[in-house]
Every structure is written in structure tokens, then in C-alpha cells.
Amino acid sequence: MKKAEKTKKLIIEKSAQLFNRRGYAxxxxxxxxxxxxxxxxxxxxxxxxxxxxxxxxxxxxxxxKLFGELWKGMDQEPSAKGKLVFYCEFHRxxxxxxxxxxxxxxxxxxxxxxxxxxKLNQKVRNTLQNWEVTLSGVIQLGIAQKEFKKEVDAxxxxxxxxxxxxxxxxxxxxxxxxxxxxxxxxxIEHLLQTIDINH
Amino acid sequence: MKKAEKTKKLIIEKSAQLFNRRGYAxxxxxxxxxxxxxxxxxxxxxxxxxxxxxxxxxxxxxxxKLFGELWKGMDQEPSAKGKLVFYCEFHRxxxxxxxxxxxxxxxxxxxxxxxxxxKLNQKVRNTLQNWEVTLSGVIQLGIAQKEFKKEVDAxxxxxxxxxxxxxxxxxxxxxxxxxxxxxxxxxIEHLLQTIDINH
Amino acid sequence: MKKAEKTKKLIIEKSAQLFNRRGYAxxxxxxxxxxxxxxxxxxxxxxxxxxxxxxxxxxxxxxxKLFGELWKGMDQEPSAKGKLVFYCEFHRxxxxxxxxxxxxxxxxxxxxxxxxxxKLNQKVRNTLQNWEVTLSGVIQLGIAQKEFKKEVDAxxxxxxxxxxxxxxxxxxxxxxxxxxxxxxxxxIEHLLQTIDINH
Amino acid sequence: MKKAEKTKKLIIEKSAQLFNRRGYAxxxxxxxxxxxxxxxxxxxxxxxxxxxxxxxxxxxxxxxKLFGELWKGMDQEPSAKGKLVFYCEFHRxxxxxxxxxxxxxxxxxxxxxxxxxxKLNQKVRNTLQNWEVTLSGVIQLGIAQKEFKKEVDAxxxxxxxxxxxxxxxxxxxxxxxxxxxxxxxxxIEHLLQTIDINH
DNA sequence: CATGAATGAGTTTTCATTCAT
DNA sequence: TATGAATGAAAACTCATTCAT
Numbered sequence: 001m002k003k004a005e006k007t008k009k010l011i012i013e014k015s016a017q018l019f020n021r022r023g024y025a026x027x028x029x030x031x032x033x034x035x036x037x038x039x040x041x042x043x044x045x046x047x048x049x050x051x052x053x054x055x056x057x058x059x060x061x062x063x064x065k066l067f068g069e070l071w072k073g074m075d076q077e078p079s080a081k082g083k084l085v086f087y088c089e090f091h092r093x094x095x096x097x098x099x100x101x102x103x104x105x106x107x108x109x110x111x112x113x114x115x116x117x118x119k120l121n122q123k124v125r126n127t128l129q130n131w132e133v134t135l136s137g138v139i140q141l142g143i144a145q146k147e148f149k150k151e152v153d154a155x156x157x158x159x160x161x162x163x164x165x166x167x168x169x170x171x172x173x174x175x176x177x178x179x180x181x182x183x184x185x186x187x188i189e190h191l192l193q194t195i196d197i198n199h
Numbered sequence: 200m201k202k203a204e205k206t207k208k209l210i211i212e213k214s215a216q217l218f219n220r221r222g223y224a225x226x227x228x229x230x231x232x233x234x235x236x237x238x239x240x241x242x243x244x245x246x247x248x249x250x251x252x253x254x255x256x257x258x259x260x261x262x263x264k265l266f267g268e269l270w271k272g273m274d275q276e277p278s279a280k281g282k283l284v285f286y287c288e289f290h291r292x293x294x295x296x297x298x299x300x301x302x303x304x305x306x307x308x309x310x311x312x313x314x315x316x317x318k319l320n321q322k323v324r325n326t327l328q329n330w331e332v333t334l335s336g337v338i339q340l341g342i343a344q345k346e347f348k349k350e351v352d353a354x355x356x357x358x359x360x361x362x363x364x365x366x367x368x369x370x371x372x373x374x375x376x377x378x379x380x381x382x383x384x385x386x387i388e389h390l391l392q393t394i395d396i397n398h
Numbered sequence: 399m400k401k402a403e404k405t406k407k408l409i410i411e412k413s414a415q416l417f418n419r420r421g422y423a424x425x426x427x428x429x430x431x432x433x434x435x436x437x438x439x440x441x442x443x444x445x446x447x448x449x450x451x452x453x454x455x456x457x458x459x460x461x462x463k464l465f466g467e468l469w470k471g472m473d474q475e476p477s478a479k480g481k482l483v484f485y486c487e488f489h490r491x492x493x494x495x496x497x498x499x500x501x502x503x504x505x506x507x508x509x510x511x512x513x514x515x516x517k518l519n520q521k522v523r524n525t526l527q528n529w530e531v532t533l534s535g536v537i538q539l540g541i542a543q544k545e546f547k548k549e550v551d552a553x554x555x556x557x558x559x560x561x562x563x564x565x566x567x568x569x570x571x572x573x574x575x576x577x578x579x580x581x582x583x584x585x586i587e588h589l590l591q592t593i594d595i596n597h
Numbered sequence: 598m599k600k601a602e603k604t605k606k607l608i609i610e611k612s613a614q615l616f617n618r619r620g621y622a623x624x625x626x627x628x629x630x631x632x633x634x635x636x637x638x639x640x641x642x643x644x645x646x647x648x649x650x651x652x653x654x655x656x657x658x659x660x661x662k663l664f665g666e667l668w669k670g671m672d673q674e675p676s677a678k679g680k681l682v683f684y685c686e687f688h689r690x691x692x693x694x695x696x697x698x699x700x701x702x703x704x705x706x707x708x709x710x711x712x713x714x715x716k717l718n719q720k721v722r723n724t725l726q727n728w729e730v731t732l733s734g735v736i737q738l739g740i741a742q743k744e745f746k747k748e749v750d751a752x753x754x755x756x757x758x759x760x761x762x763x764x765x766x767x768x769x770x771x772x773x774x775x776x777x778x779x780x781x782x783x784x785i786e787h788l789l790q791t792i793d794i795n796h
Numbered sequence: 797c798a799t800g801a802a803t804g805a806g807t808t809t810t811c812a813t814t815c816a817t
Numbered sequence: 818t819a820t821g822a823a824t825g826a827a828a829a830c831t832c833a834t835t836c837a838t
Contacts, residue, residue: 004818021314025224029812039820044813046818051812102314110373111310115220115301125373159370159379160363160386167366171358174309174324180358187359203800228829241802243830250829402797419712423622427833437799442834444797449833500712508771509708513618513699523771557768557777558784562757565764569756572707572722578756585757601821626808639823641809648808 008047011036016058016065021102023112024055024120052119059123062105066098071134080142084192087135088185091165095172095181103173106131107166132158139195148195157195161188207245210235215257215264220301222311223254223319251318258322261304265297270333279341283391286334287384290364294371294380302372305330306365331357338394351394360387406445409434414456414463419500421510422453422518450517457521460503464496469532478540482590485533486583489563493570493579501571504529505564530556537593550593559586605643608633613655613662618699620709621652621717649716656720659702663695668731677739681789684732685782688762692769692778700770703728704763729755736792745792754792758785 014035018027029051033040048054070090074083098104106127113121135158142148168184171177193199213234217226228250232239247253269289273282297303305326312320334357341347367383392398412433416425427449431438446452468488472481496502504525511519533556540546566582569575591597611632615624626648630637645651667687671680695701703724710718732755739745765781790796 023222023224023311023315025222026315028810030810040812041814041821042819045820103310107369108310110369111302111307112222114372116222116225121373125375128370128373156382159367159382163363163366163370163379163383164359165366166369167362167364168358170306170309170365171327171362173313174320174327176324180362183355183358184362201800206801227827229827238803239829240804240831244801244803421620421622421709421713423620424713426831428831438833439800439835440798443799501708505767506708508767509700509705510620512770514620514623519771523773526768526772554780557765557780558761561761561764561768561777561781563764564767565760565762566756568704568707568763569725569760571711572718572725574722578760581753581756582760599821604822625806627806636824637808638810638825642822642824 004046007036007038007042011038011043011047011054012057012061015054016061016105017101019055019058020062020105020108023108024051024117052117055117055120056123059105059109059120063127066094066101066105074134074138080138080145080147081192081196083138084135084142085189087161088189091181092185095169095178098169099173099178104166104169107169128162131162134158135161142195146197149197149199152195157191160191164188203245206235206237206241207247210237210242210245210247210253211256211260214253215260215304216300218254218257219261219304219307222307223250223316224311226254251316254316254319255322258304258308258319261300262326265293265300265304273333273337279337279344279346280391280395282337283334283341284388286360287388290380291384294368294377297368298372298377303365303368306368327361330361333357334360341394345396347394348396348398356390356394359390363387402444405434405436405440409436409441409445409452410455410459413452414459414503415499417453417456418460418503418506421506422449422515450515453515453518454521457503457507457518461525464492464499464503472532472536478536478543478545479590479594481536482533482540483587485559486587489579490583493567493576496567497571497576502564502567505567526560529560532556533559540593544595546593547595547597555589555593558589562586601643604633604635604639605645608635608640608643608645608651609654609658612651613658613702614698616652616655617659617702617705620705621648621714622709624652649714652714652717653720656702656706656717659698660724663691663698663702671731671735677735677742677744678789678793680735681732681739682786684758685786689779689782692766692775695766696770696775701763701766704766725759728759731755732758739792743794746794746796749792754788757788761785 011032015027015032018031018035022031029040029043032054033043036043043054044050048057070087073086073090077083077086102108106124109120110124110128113124132155136154139148139152139154139157143150143152143154164184164187165181168180171180210231214226214231217230217234221230228239228242231253232242235242242253247256269286272285272289276282276285301307305323308319309323309327312323331354335353338347338351338353338356342349342351342353363383363386364380367379370379371377409430413425413430416429416433420429427438427441430452431441434441441452446455468485471484471488475481475484500506504522507518508522508526511522530553534552537546537550537552537555541548541550541552562582562585563579566578569578608629612624612629615628615632619628626637626640629651630640633640640651645654667684670683670687674680674683699705703721706717707721707725710721729752733751736745736749736751736754740747740749740751761781761784762778765777768777769775
């Protein structure tokens with residue numbers, strides 16, 4: 001990797017943490033430059049058109065950093081149930097890291113960008129749609145593989161899972177207590193029982 | 200009401216909308232002054248020490264405006280089940296207004312304030328705790344009144360409800376579709392069935 | 399005294415302390431109104447044209463408050479030597495009060511007003527001239543009354559006394575130690591010995 | 598010298614004059630920017646945290662500018678008497694410049710900063726202490742070298758000299774007449790005679 | 797007369813962005 | 818390319834003063 005690419009990556013990495021913690025308006029170019037150890041001027045050099053472009057790249061970086069392994073891991077599980085159990089295990093294993101990192105970047109960016117930053121908002125929208133598609137796809141796979149009852153509404157459950165996790169991350173972050181996430185995960189696993197074909 | 204009080208109320212009302220839509224850093228005193236039809240200077244003449252103080256008052260105002268009727272209405276219902284059904288009905292009836300208003304101020308302020316605005320964050324924390332206490336209190340009332348099974352974990356369910364609603368509001372706001380909220384409410388009502396003593 | 403006059407006096411008294419401590423630019427109309435327990439608007443009522451007018455009245459008030467008794471007391475002494483000893487005694491007795499009050503208003507206003515507030519500066523200039531005239535007059539009286547040597551330069555000594563006292567007040571105020579004033583007074587009294595006709 | 602250093606120096610130089618003439622509160626960042634020919638924003642780009650930091654640097658600059666040569670010159674004189682005569686000569690030579698510059702920055706800052714600007718006040722306090730130490734050191738050297746009588750109280754005289762000069766600068770500035778300084782210097786030289794071992 | 801409210805120009809400070817070197 | 822320096826607009830907040838009631 002060339003130096004320019006390395007610097008660009010560094011700027012994204014460092015800004016990503018800041019954006020996740022302080023939001024778009026709360027993160028200054030100064031802060032980013034300082035954190036990345038480069039000059040403000042050089043950020044514009046050949047790398048980024050403006051602050052928004054950094055924020056967009058930072059969002060992608062955060063997604064990959066926090067959830068990259070999640071989808072990979074789920075892929076490795078053959079059964080739908082296994083995939084969804086992995087989904088819960090993953091969050092149970094990593095929620096502390098997510099909280100320490102400033103919370104879920106999807107939730108943070110969703111709230112931060114609505115009504116103000118259309119492009120970032122669009123990115124979040126796409127992400128949430130992908131999550132819905134992926135999770136509901138797994139559930140439908142489960143139905144096809146006779147793991148889950150055939151009358152289960154896959155999209156409905158997918159979004160329940162997302163709502164439970166994002167809502168409980170907000171609770172945990174604000175109330176400084178991870179139990180809310182653990183309870184939400186427990187409930188998701190309970191739901192997996194109820195849609196199990198053997199239930 | 201005196202003129203000063205009227206103006207003060209106006210400043211809070213107008214700023215409350217702006218804060219809910221654009222967040223703390225994204226809302227300038229200029230914006231507030233313009234929206235309220237007063238000069239920047241005069242805002243400080245109305246006993247507002249600084250921007251933070253306005254934001255704190257605005258948060259209280261938003262809470263009362265959007266959820267004031269909720270707790271009142273629940274109080275009127277004698278049965279625990281009735282209270283919780285009212286809770287769902289209320290959200291079903293008002294979610295469009297909430298979305299149009301910029302989303303749930305508790306969720307928005309929770310995300311906006313963490314890591315940066317301690318006082319507002321504390322207010323949100325208190326609000327979420329009150330919600331937990333109130334909802335779990337209703338469930339425990341239901342247990343006492345033999346409406347709900349005695350082994351039900353009241354606090355656990357209370358926070359599931361909160362997570363589901365807040366998470367789904369984020370989804371609905373971002374994906375511009377109220378269905379996520381309706382589905383979350385449906386699930387809450389389903390949960391109420393499962394904890395019913397006659398279930 | 400009518401109420402209006404009383405209020406006017408109160409404004410002057412309270413502002414006088416503030417001006418002496420914080421200077422002209424450092425004292426706001428807000429501060430004055432608060433300290434005097436009146437509204438900002440009422441200050442302008444029929445009392446004062448603007449802030450400068452208050453500062454001018456406050457200067458006169460401070461002069462009278464801190465040094466009014468000095469010139470009266472000197473008047474009562476028949477001999478020139480007695481007058482000047484009283485002058486020293488007075489400062490020895492009152493320097494702590496002067497320091498606690500924010501220092502000598504003549505010195506403070508002299509520094510505060512030069513290059514910026516012509517009218518106040520003129521007032522200070524007049525005051526210092528009066529002091530010179532009064533003190534040198536006493537010395538000349540002493541010469542006439544054969545208390546002091548006839549070749550003594552009255553104006554020269556008068557201004558030495560003023561310089562010593564004002565300079566030492568600055569030292570005492572800044573270094574938080576009254577000894578500098580006491581030493582200056584001791585030196586003035588020593589000088590009185592040296593110009594004594596019996597020396 | 599690099600451009601940045603040059604600009605920084607320029608900002609200090611220009612602000613130093615303004616602060617000495619108009620005081621801290623009376624000097625605005627706008628004024629400084631205009632005088633230095635830079636934009637307000639750029640001032641903060643030159644490692645000045647805030648206005649106070651500029652004022653502190655300006656004070657040091659003024660001290661060096663007006664009195665730097667004084668202590669150097671005194672160092673060159675071998676005898677204590679020579680040093681103190683140089684001290685007087687220096688002031689006699691430069692008092693017009695000091696008056697034109699807005700007066701003595703130590704006196705000005707002492708009055709300007711007391712009760713309000715603690716850091717600047719501390720700097721002034723240190724300066725006055727250094728002056729005391731330096732002057733009394735010279736007098737003690739004179740005693741050691743048998744130039745001055747051995748019973749002379751060095752600290753007492755040092756502060757008399759400072760009081761006389763600072764007090765007379767205030768007089769001269771306000772009454773627009775340098776004679777007060779010249780008389781104070783004459784008196785200091787007279788005092789040097791009286792403490793001379795040959796007197 | 798007195799007051800509450802407002803005004804608008806002012807304050808210090810920060811920002812994203814540009815550009816000569 | 819990279820950087821130091823600059824820019825100008827905008828941020829939060831304060832001020833002396835005015836005036837309708």
C-alpha cells in the first residue's frame with residue numbers, strides 16, 4: 001500500500017471513532033487532523049472533497065469494523081437456526097466493545113443524519129435495508145429447510161430483531177448497563193424457539 | 200400569561216422542534232431566534248443562561264408535548280392490561296405525529312448527548328429510568344391483580360417494550376415507513392397475551 | 399431626601415465600588431443595576447445620561463468617601479507640621495480600608511482613563527492638581543510660620559509625597575502586603591524632619 | 598525567521614501597545630487584528646489560545662522593550678553606586694518614550710489586572726518582586742563593597758525607589774508633565790547621597 | 797416615573813475550506 | 818503532493834441603550 005493510501009486509511013479510521021462518538025457536527029476537521037496526525041490542509045490534498053465525504057467513508061469503515069465478522073460468521077453456519085444463534089452470540093460477545101466505541105454507528109448515524117445530512121442518511125437507510133434482507137433471507141432459508149414454521153413472516157421477525165438490538169443498545173449506552181442488550185438477545189433467542197418447527 | 204412568559208414559552212416551543220430535528224450542535228441560537236421571531240440578544244434576556252439551558256427546557260417540553268397524554272391516559276385505566284393496551288394504542292395513534300416531529304426526543308437526545316452533553320444525557324437517563332419504573336410498575340400491578348402470571352419478570356418486559364418501540368421508531372424514521380412501529384406494537388401486544396394469566 | 403434622590407445616591411454608591419475594583423470597561427450596567435437593586439432601565443430614567451456620567455459621579459463619591467475626612471482633619475490642625483503628620487497618620491490608619499476597597503480611586507482612574515476616557519481623565523487631573531496645591535500650600539504655610547526652612551521647594555515635596563503614596567499603594571495592592579505603604583509613610587515623615595527649621 | 602514567527606511577533610508587538618494604552622477589557626481582538634493587519638481568525642492560528650494568552654505575551658514583550666536595556670546597562674556598571682546612577686539616568690533618558698507609549702506597563706497592568714485577571718496579576722507581582730530583589734541586591738552589594746553605610750535597609754530603599762518612580766509616572770502621565778518623574782529621580786539620587794558611606 | 801422587554805452592534809472564539817510555497 | 822498560513826463566515830454570548838406600557 002502506498003503512503004497516500006495509508007494516510008487516507010488512517011484519516012478514515014481515526015475520524016470514524018470521532019464521528020461515532022461526537023456526531024457529524026460535533027466532530028471538527030481540526031479534531032480529525034489532530035487525531036490522525038496530519039495537517040488539515042493535507043486532508044483535502046487528494047483524498048477528500050469535504051467533511052461529508054470523510055463522514056461517508058467513516059460510516060462504511062465503522063460498519064465493516066464492527067459488523068464485518070458478523071455476516072462472515074453467519075455465512076459459515078449451514079443451518080438458519082445456527083446462523084441466527086451466531087447472530088445473537090456475536091452481539092453477546094461484542095456488545096461491550098460496541099458500547100465502548102460509542103454505540104452502534106448505524107443507530108448513531110441514523111439519528112445524527114435524519115433531516116440534515118441526506119447522503120449519510122441514505123447510506124444508513126441502505127444498510128438497514130440490507131440487514132432486513134439478510135436476516136429475513138436467513139429466516140426464509142430456515143422455512144425452506146424445514147427449520148422454521150412455514151407461516152412465519154420473515155421480514156416481520158427480521159425487523160423485530162433489529163429494533164430490539166438497536167433499541168437496547170440505546171438503553172444500555174444511556175443507562176450505562178449492558179443488561180438491556182443481554183435481555184434483548186435472550187428474547188430474540190426465545191423467539192427463535194417459538195418459530196422452531198419442533199416447538 | 201405575561202408577555203415575557205409568552206415569549207419564553209415560544210422560544211422553548213420553537214427551539215424544541217429544531218433540537219429534535221437537528222440535534223444540539225446542529226441547532227444555532229440564530230436558528231432559534233429566527234424561528235421564534237426574536238433577536239438573538241433577547242433570548243438571553245429571558246432567563247436562559249446559555250444554549251444548554253434552552254436545550255434542557257426544550258427536552259422537557261418535547262417529553263410533555265409528545266408523551267404527556269400517554270401517562271395520563273394510562274392512569275385512567277383501572278386494569279394493568281388496560282393500561283398496557285392503552286400504551287400500544289397511544290403509539291399506534293400518534294406515531295405519525297412523532298415521526299413528522301423528527302422522531303422520539305428521548306431516542307434523539309440519548310444519541311445526541313452521549314459522550315458530549317452530560318446534563319442532557321442525565322435527563323434522558325432519568326426519563327428512561329422513569330419509563331422503566333412506570334411500565335414495570337404496571338406489570339407488577341397486573342401480577343398483584345392476578346391479570347398476569349406471577350413468575351413474569353416485570354423489569355425485563357418493561358425494557359423489552361421500550362427497546363422495541365425506540366428501535367422501531369429509528370427504523371421507521373430512517374426507512375420512511377411506519378410499518379416497523381406497527382409491527383413492534385403488534386409484538387408487544389402479543390407478549391401481553393403470553394403473560395396473561397389465562398394464556 | 400426624596401426617593402429619586404435616594405435611588406440616585408444608591409446607584410452612585412454601589413457603582414463606585416464596582417468601578418474602583420473592575421475599572422470602567424470591566425463594570426457593566428447590568429452589574430450596577432444588580433448591585434443597586436434597580437432595573438437597568440430606571441438608571442436612565444431621570445438620573446444618568448449614560449455610563450460615563452455614572453463613572454464621573456462615582457469618582458467624586460469615592461474621593462469624598464475615602465479622603466473627605468483627610469482634608470477636614472488637616473484643616474483642624476493649626477501647624478503645618480501637624481497637618482502633614484495628620485496626613486501620614488490618616489493614611490496609616492486607613493490604608494487597609496483603601497486596599498480592601500480596591501485601591502486608591504485616583505490611581506485606579508488615572509490608569510483606567512488615560513488614552514480612553516477624556517472626561518474622567520480630566521477629573522483625575524484636577525484632583526491631582528488640587529492635591530498638589532493643597533499639600534504645597536501647607537508646606538508654604540509652614541515656611542511662612544517658620545516651621546520649615548525657607549528654601550524648601552513646596553511643590554516639589556508635595557508631589558514627592560503623592561508619588562510615594564500612590565506608588566506604594568500600587569505595590570501594596572499587587573504584592574498583597576501593606577508594608578510598602580507603611581515604609582513610604584515613614585519616609586515622608588523622615589522628609590518632614592529634614593525640612594524642619596530645627597533640623 | 599519564518600513567516601509564522603514573524604506574524605506572531607507582529608501580533609504581540611501591536612497588541613502590546615494597545616494593551617498598554619487601553620487595558621485588557623478596552624482592547625478587542627478586532628483592534629489587535631486590525632493593528633497587526635491580520636484577520637481575527639488567523640490570530641488563533643498562531644498558537645494563541647485566547648485573548649489572555651496574548652495579553653500575557655504582550656506584557657513580557659513590553660517589559661523587555663521598555664526595560665530590557667536597563668538591567669543590561671546596570672550589569673555593566675561595576676560599582677553599586679554606578680548601577681543606581683545608571684538606573685536614574687536610564688529613566689531620565691527614556692521617560693518621554695515611556696509616557697508616549699502609554700505609561701509603565703507594570704503600573705498599568707497592576708491596576709488593570711487586580712481583582713479581575715489573576716494570571717496577569719501574578720506576572721506583575723513577580724515582576725515587582727524581581728525589581729525589589731534586583732535593586733535591594735545592588736544596595737547590598739554597595740554595602741559589601743563599602744560604598745553604602747552598613748546600617749542601610751536595602752529592601753526598604755529598593756521599594757521607595759520603585760514607589761517614587763511608578764507614582765511619578767502616574768502623575769506625569771495624568772498631568773501631562775514629565776517634571777514629576779524628573780523630581781522623583783532627583784530625590785532618588787539625593788537618597789543615594791545620604792546612604793553614601795562618605796556622607 | 798419605573799419597568800420589562802427588546803435591540804443591534806459588539807464581544808471572543810471556532811469552523812470548513814483554500815492556496816501559495 | 819504536502820504544509821503552514823490565512824480567510825471569512827458563523828458560532829455563542831454580552832453590552833449600552835431605548836421605549837412602549
